[in-house]
Each structure stands twice: as C-alpha cells, then as structure tokens.
Amino acid sequence: MTQAPAAPVLAPQQPGRQRRGVTVRGVVQGVGFRPFVVALAGELGLAGHVSNTGEGVVAEVEGDATAVADFCRRVSSDAPPLSVVESVTHEEIDLDGGTGFHIAPSRGTGVARTLVPPDTATCADCLTELTDPHDRRYRHPFITCTHCGPRFTLVTGLPYDRANTTMARFPMCARCAAEYADPTDRRFHAQPVSCHDCGPRLSLRVNDARTPALAIGDPTDPGATALRDVDPLARARRLLRIGAIVAVKGVGGYHLACDATNDASVRLLRRRKARGDKPFAVMARTLTDVRRLTRLSQPERELLTGNTRPIVLLRRHGSGGRRQTAARIADSVAPGSPDLGVMLPYTPLHKLLLGLPEDPCGPTLLVMTSGNHGGQPIVTDDQDALDTLAPLVDAWLTHDRPIHVPCDDSVVRVHEGEPVPLRRSRGYAPATLTLPLPVTPALAVGGDLKNAFCLGEGRRAWLSAHIGDMDDLSTQTAADTAERHLTGITGVRPELLVADQHPGYRSTRRARARVRDGVPVRQVQHHHAHVASVLAEHGLDGGHEVIGVAFDGTGYGTDGAVWGGEFLLADYAGFRRFAHLAYAPLPGGDTAVRHPYRMALAHLYAAGLPWSDDLPCVHATQPQELQLLERQLERGLNTVPTSSMGRLFDAAAALLGVCHTVGYEAQAAMELEACAHGSTTPSAGTTAGRPGYRFDLRQTGPNAPLTADPAPLLAAMVVDLRAEVPREWIAARFHRTVAELVRTVCAAARDRHRLDTVALTGGVFANALLSAHCAELLRADGHTVLRNRLVPPGDGGLALGQLMVAARSEEAPEPAPAPGATPLPRTDVHPGTDEPGTD
Template sequence: LTGSRRPVVLLRKRVDTAASDGPPLAAAVAPKSPDLGVMLPYTPLHHLLLGLPGDPPGPRLLVLTSGNLGGEPIVTGEEEALERLAHLADAFLVHDRPVHVPCDDSVVRVCAGEELPVRRSRGYAPLPLTLPVPVRPALAVGGDVKNAFCLGEGRHAWLSAHIGDMDDLATLGAFERAEKHLEDITAVSPGLLVADRHPAYRSARWAERNADGRPLRRVQHHHAHIASVMAEHGLDGSRAVLGVAFDGTGYGDDGAVWGGEFLLADYDGFTRFAHLRYAPLPGGDAAVRHPYRTALAQLWAAGLGWDPDLPCTACCSPTELQVLARQLERGLQCVPTSSMGRLFDAVSSLTGICHRSGYEAQAAMELEAAAAACAEERVPDYDFPLLPADADGVRVADPGPLLAAVVGELRAGVAREVIAGRFHAAVAALVRRTCAAARERHGVETVALSGGVFANAVLSEACVSGLRADGFSVLRHRLVPPGDGGLALGQLMVAARVPRTETISPPPTGSAAH
C-alpha cells in the first residue's frame, strides 16, 4: 500500500466502523463486497487535491473510479473525455500534459500472507519477467476478457498493462497501439504469434489477421493458466505438476466449456486427470449474466426439482421457467460446461445472494463475501464425491449431493453465510482429495493453482493451507494475475519455448533484454 508502485489494495471492510475516526463511507461504494479498494496518492495532482503541507485541509478521503465506460479502455484525451464521459461527470479538471501511454491502476490483494495480483498494470507493467527457459521472439495475444498480451525473447517476457475486454472497437484499437508501443520499447520483433484455441476469440482473430506469413500457434486455455504459474515460479518443465485450473470459461479440447480442471501438465502438454461434472449452460453468455439460469440448470443436471420455495426459482417468471425447461430437455443452445466459476454462480443464486450479474464474477464475489462473514468455523459438511475413473482414466467430481445438501439447509433455515462458508470448505476439500488421488496414482508432489476463481481469498487460503498440510508443494500466483490477465505468459511458455536440444542466439548488445 505504501510502496512506490502504489497499487489499489483490496482490504477487508471494518465491521466496527463506529469505533473509527475516519470519514463515513457511502453504502453505494463497493456494495455487497467484503473488501474496499484502497489507494494512497501517487501523482502530484492527487497530493494537490488532498492538500499539501501548509495548504488548507483537503478531504481526508476521496472515492475514485476510472475514467471510462464499463469494459472500455480508459479515456485519455480531453476532447474525448468531454464527449464520452459527459453523462457521468458534472465537472472536469483538465490539464495541459498529454497522456502518451494509457495505463490502468494495478489491483492487488494479500492472500495467505503473500501479494496476489488481480490486475497487473501501472507500476508493474511492462517490467520484464525472467523466464526459466529461453523462448523464441514471439507475441502471445492472451484472451478476450481482462486482456493483456505478452512479448518474449530469450529469457525475458514483457507482459502488457491491462487492456480490457476485447468486445468493442475501442479496445481492439487500444490493443493495437499498446502492442506496437511494447515492440518499440523492447526491440522484440516477434516471428511467432500465439493465441487461445477458442475459435471465436477476437484476440485470436486479430492474430490471424496480423500474422503476415508468420506461424500462429494455438494453446489450450487452462494449459496456459498452469504454464503461467509454472513460469513465474521458475520451473523448467522437466517434471509435471498437477494443475488445478478453476475459472468461468475456457474452450475445451472436446468443444465444451471447461473451467473445473485438474491437469497433469508440463510445458509440452497436459493430460486431464479430473474435472467437474458437465452441466448445461442454457443460452451461453445469457446464463453468465443471469446466475439463476445457471442454478436451475445445475439443479436439473443433478435431478433436483425447481420447487417454488427455492430463491433461484422464485426470481424466474413462470413463462421463462417453461422456456428454460424445454430448452434443457431438448438441449437447445445448451453448451456443456465443467466450469467451477459457474458452480459458484449457481450456489450464489440458489442461496438467494445474487440472481443477476451487473459485472464479471459479481455472483461469485458476493458468495465469497457471505462466506467471509460466516461466524462459525468453515467445515466441509457437504458431500462432493469424486467418482471412479472412466474408460479414459478421467475422474469426475459430482456436485449433485452438495446441491441437494444446500437445498436441505435452506429449507431448515440455515443462514446463507453459513451455507456459503460450508460450500467454500467443500470445494477446498475436493481439491485436497483430488490432489491426493493424483499423487497416489502418478506420484506428483507439486500442485499449481491458477484461474480466476483463485482470486477468491477464502478459497485460496483454504486450499493452500490444506494442501501444505498434506505435504504438497503449492505454487500460486505472485507476479501475474491468476485470471486471464496472466494467460499470455503461459501461452508464450507453451508455444515459443526453445527445446533443450536447440540453442538460440542472444539478443544483440544494447537491446532491451540487456
């Protein structure tokens, strides 16, 4: 918080606010979140606003937000700001220093006593990362959500600042400008491009359009997540790890949406050891925006009824219930998913915490907030069985009994904070049990945790403490985000790594790597 990088630090809200001598905070600031993003002044303008020594007293606290519309790049030009942000702001403080390189604030949190980047941007990017093995000159374009790309050459990688969601022209334009700028300052001329395997990712399509005869390699989403955390811990890939990749969405090799994966992985490839049971995702992104649809689909997959006393049923109109039932029965626009992020969404709606998401991961974050407020010890009271291996040797974790237990406790009047706490404990217990099974079968001793779900401090701390108690070496992110903001580093390591049998010439003297 007080270091020179001055990121936004997520700090737990005080419960005893009456005992604080600080200014009161409006209820509309970070509603339903257990944390507040706190930042100290880092520019001369901030210090002027808050008051320099000898000035009249300034405000003790300011509530800030970034100057952009949701999901779009930050606005840096005065004329553009006056036009695009006019409906958001009553007044503008302008200046005569043009912004040359846009850069969002970095966001970090402390998890189990260590820094965990949530967004790696101002103050951190584009400082180079040292790689455990050399890579060819390459550009990895990352994903489509919370995009950051990565340039690499030799034993150095430069991860870009946060770009944003690649779903509009403004972000694509910001991506192109940032990519050219990073090439200029690093002197890396990528001869290889790397992208996600998702056929519709805009980042991958950008790579296709701009390949210009250069080879383009595709890397599976969750393999890249695990390779990312391996790289930042200096692993050379000579031994496989058990990667636990939990997120909301990632294109699987079978065409399904993956996201609850246990992978035996190195940089060369991976084998799927276990995953969350598939459940339909009715309407795709529509279910992501409406977690009650995900909850109803999970209940349907588990053979549990849509009884009217359940919160996720009560918030859905009778007409939509009819349409949704027919959709699930016929499999219309219902992609199968093993996503742990979607299971968090489902439990959030099932317990009545969040039925509609106004921003990414809102339902899961509010479920985490409820778990953090649980006064009792979080114990894994819910059964979350790991089924025997199928014909391909892959095991499946079945959330059906857990969902049935949640329904029973709701009807028994158990507080949703307690249910949320027990759910988190059950997921952590599943991670421990699955990792133990993988060690027994394959002898793996190192577990790598990655994916956006592990930005959840309640779950991460429970997994880390449990796995270490079981004797595992646990790798988790400390330098790049666990979500898609760190994806490009893993893509680079998988696709551009130089085999041990080859050597590459060092960059010329005077280049950025030196």
C-alpha cells in the same frame, strides 16, 4: 549480475592502469543510472564517459586496475534503488589517456534491448519540497526527480532522453537546466524535470452543459460564480466539495473523481456511468484515513505506501461479524462488499487535489475510477476526454503534458501475507519477467477478458499493462497502440503469434488475420496456459509435470465444451486431463452468465433435484421463464455443457439467494465469498444429523478422467436451506467442500502419478478464502503449493503461460466445436460494464 570473460588486450597497457568498456543491461534508464555512474567513477578516481544506448547503459572507465575492477563490481551491487541490473559485461580496450568523467550523448543505433521502468510514486524528498513554502517547487503539480515520477507512460522511444519523452515540448528553464547538469544534484539527468516556470500547466474547464451549481447544490451559492478567481486545483477541490464529478488527468489516463463521503454524488456518478453495483475504488489522503475505513496488515501497508501504490483490496471494518467502527463513507461506494479498494496519492497532483494542511477543508476521500464509458479503454487524449466524458462529468482538471500510452491503476489483494495482482498495470508494467527457458521472439495475445499481451525473447518477457475486454473496437485499437509501443521499447520483433484455442475470441481472430503477413500462429488451450503461467513465474523449467488446478468461468475445451473446473497433469509441452467438474448444461450461454439463477436451476436439473418454490433461485424466476428453461434443458436447445467452477459458484450464490443477476464479472462469486466470511462454522462435515457436503467422484472408464459431481453437495445445501441454517454457514461450508475436493483429487493424482507439486490458478483463485483453504489442506498433505504472485491468476496473466507453452510444444490442430453445440460464451462480463476488477 553476470560478467563476461575479459577480452584479449587490444593494445599495450601501462603497468597498473586499465581501460574497460562496460555495458549494463536491465532497467537502467530513467532511474538515475548515469548520474550514479558518474558519482561512482568520481569516487574511484576514474576517467571516461557514460551514455545511454539501445542496449542499456554503456561506460568506458580508465584508471588504476584495482579501481576499475571495483567499478565493474559496484556498478551492479550499489545500483540505484529503482534500477534492476540484469547483466554487466565488460572488456578491456585501448587506453585513452583522458582525464575527468562525463555523460556523453546518447546513441540510438542498433536494436533496443534496454528496459524502461514503470511509473513510480512521488518520493519522500519530492513530497517534502512540494509542501515546503520556501522551496521553489512548492505546490508544483509535476515535481519529480531521478527517483520518482512517470517513465513508461511518457517514453516515446529509446534511448531514454528528454527528446524521446512527452516532456520534449517543455524546454528547461535556466535553473532546471543547471540542476539537470549538476552531478551532485538529485535531478542530474532527470528527464521529466521541470518547475513552475518551464513545466506543464494545469487548467480547469467547467462543463457548460452541466454546471455544478445547476446540477448539484444551491445555484445561489456565491462560490459557484467565484470559481474563476482561484487556481485550477483550488477550483477543483471546491467543485468536489459541493458534489461535482471531475475528470482528473493522471499519468496514465483520466480518472472520474467525486467526494466518496457524499452519497448523492457517488450515486450520480454510478448512474451516469451505468455502473450498476460494481465497487468503486477510493483514494485516501493519508494512511490514517485508510485505517479508519479498513483493517490493515503490514504487507498491505507496504503496498499502499511503496513505489507502486496500487489499489489494494482491504477488508472493511464491520465485516465478518465485527461491530461497525469505520469512518463515514457513502454506502454506494461499494454496496454489499466487505472489501474496499483503496489507494494513496501517487502523483503530486493527487496530493494537492486532496489538499495540504493549510488548504480549506475539502474531501479527504475521493472516488477515483477509470475515466471511460463501460467496456471502453481509459481515456488519455485531451480532446477525447472533452468529447466522450462530457456526459459523465461537471468539469475537467487537465494539463498539457501528453500521455503517450494508457496505463490503468493496478489492483492487488493480499493472500496469506503475499500480494496477488488482480490487474497488473501502473507501477508494474512494463517490468520484465525472467523466464526459466529461452523462447523464440513471440507475441502472446492473451484472451478476450482482462486482456494483456506478452512479448518474449530469450529469457525475457514483458507483460503489457492491462488493456481491457476485447468487445469494443476502441479497446482493440488501444491494444494495437500498446503493442507498437512495447515492441518499440523492447526491440522484440515477433516471429510467432500465440493465441487461445477459443474460435470465437476476437484476440484469436486478430492474431490469425496476421498469418498473411508471414507470422505463424500457434493456439494454446486456455487452462494449460493458466497452469504454465504459474510454472513460469516460479522458475520451473517444465522438466516434470505438476498437478494444475485451473478454476475459472470460461475456457474452450478440447472437446468443444466450456471448461473451467480442471485438474491437469501438465508441463509446458502438454497436459492430460486428470479430473474435472461434472458437466452441467449452460442454458443460453452468456445469458446464464449474467443471470446466476439460471445456473442454479441448471445445476439442480443436472443433479435431479426438483425446482421447489421455497428455493430462492426458483422464487427469483418468472413462471414463464421457468417453463421455457425446463423445455430448453429437456431438449438441449441453445445449451452447451460446462465444467466451469466459476459457474458452480454462481449457482451456489443464487441457490442461497445471495445474488441472482450480476452487473459485473464475478459479482455472484464475490458476494458468496463475502457471505462466507460472516460465518464462524466453516466445517464441511455433517451437522446435527444433516447430510455432509461432498462431491461424488467417479470414473467412467480406465483412461477417462475423474469427474466430480456436485449433486450431493447441492442436495445437502437444499436440506440446510429448508432447515433455516444461516446462509453464511452454508456459504462457508460450500467453500470448504470445494477445498476438500481439491485435496482429494490431488491426493489421487499423487498416488497414481507420483506428483506432489500443485499449481492453483484461474480467476476463481482470486477468492482469498478458497485459496487459503486449498493451500492449508494441500500443505498438510505434504504437497508443494504454487500460486500466481507476479501475474494475475485470471486471464490478465494468461499470455505469459501462452508464451511458454508455445515455446516448448508442437503446434496442434485447431479443435472443432462439438457436433450440434451452440457458440461458447466469450465473456463473463455483463455488456456495458467497466473492465473487470475494482477501479
């Protein structure tokens, strides 16, 4: 909290009595702040009023000077749990002489500067009422109060009042209105308040073209014809129990739900959605159900049961060499994955859908995946859901409260006891990020993968909810809608646009198209932005360079090549390329991304290693394709050089026979990590006389960056394969060797440039095993290790770094593609799949 100096007295004051105007800024609307102010003023015996404005919460308090001073202090220190008080300013004003304290009408004038809170999971008090047969909101699917429920997804404007939400169409009944007006009630000025009499209504619609009784199960089942005789939730539970796929409308969009223990139902959903082998997320009824499926640490438990309730990636029982002891779940939920994405119910509708104790037995584990076709944004509009989801579902469980802005589920993984967001969306957006340096009003548009944009002004930044991949026109439209919404509730009017340097990115092209509107565009190198995102969230002002280790799949380099295995000496103002993974050919661009065996062959070719028939990647390739690839690599046709660490992980996965063709982003690397977790021998050194795993570090000139050639590593892996060393051991040694490379290069950077802070970032560092190995080795050498904790290490956090770089550096000319280079790959995602990440 900060306090401004008291303004000069404007009028004679009574001895010992004072009136002050108080402005509280931050996340102070939609969190019960005005009711809190009323209660605090009453406790202190103060008169006055409080209201919402575009600036935040504004109050005038009058009374004993000591009590007024206490109010100005406690309005921050005792604030409601969901609020975030960024500043409290106050000034002395004329006495009014009134009595009593009340909530005044909101004032919407001026530029909005308040912060809307994220959607919040149902609180314990509301859950108690939901399950109490004697409470008037028993089984009300939209129960909420000042401490919980939707906020961001229903706000249409500021100040935050019911009229500026999607609840405006639902007039309160007399009893709800009485609670809303009662300062002692938990629902005092809770804008989404409702009950069975006045709130939104559920409905269930069966897909006439695909009735569950015909598509799944026994058509003679009498229950299939008696569904119309029960309420929508009971009907939906029964449909799920007999194997149907149901579209369920949540707070930020539709989910596709089915019984996660019914393998036929899960496979049907996978086939209808053309999802390949990408894992589904599961919603479990209770924490006990989660424990039966997965190992669970205390930080993971807190994430599952807290206010945000993201999808949490958890290690399944039976993985890593342990005996299988898990509860039954369909094999097709997450085939081949040692991890399972799990969440607990976060809305009352979810709680009721999974059933209360008195309900007939139904599924306790539901697949809950984004309601969309592959590559498109999550569906929010009801008519759109009926039209576009019809080929996917047997029924729709919906309601008549509109969703104003899409908001997908967040995905989080715990690394060494700390949460790392892999997709930052519901429960987190649009929470503000405090910047270490002030920035001009700007919009950073992010990249084309896992797109999220970032608005910034002064020392505040707002990262949007996850948008998706920019290939699809509907995703671009969703990005435009989300931008209008976020600029509307933040009041930021961008004077600068910031984009990636990749000339083929749609996000960059869309930004540059706006130059004609008079808004300049600055382009930022991809990996520089990744490093800057870590610096920003750790509060570094950029006064000193750090060693930035940026490992990912694709990023446009200043030389026109595909970068992705980078060691940068960087601050916000610029970077120097200290070292990088040696270039290897990327044959066919995106084709090589989708077929890791091509990357394995390209890396073997670059290393001078023969394509022997006994190698899994060679065996997986058709003879005709082998011949074509050999000619392509010899002549350099349709290839571009890449230093991508993500592609090296792909190559290693294919070399070991772990994964040859991918159906979703990072599949090969994820399966390689899973393979490595099964090993008890992670050493990178020599074993039984075989060559050790290592990179060859060299420098071509006095000012040239170091290059890390993986040829010795690949040669050693081939030797171990032929010696029939378990591939789990080889995968583990590969991970450890990459970590040893990080250690060696960072030591060299420290010796030459006296730098001892290392920032680990980029999508490859979503790999918990690699991240842990690197951090362990670097800390042992005395380095300070920084990693992304507030924004994703992948491209979902890119826009934050873009914003900071653009704010502190001079505009650089757009780099030209290397002579004769083919177009760079734009994505790491197989066309037709979902957005990256477990959902």
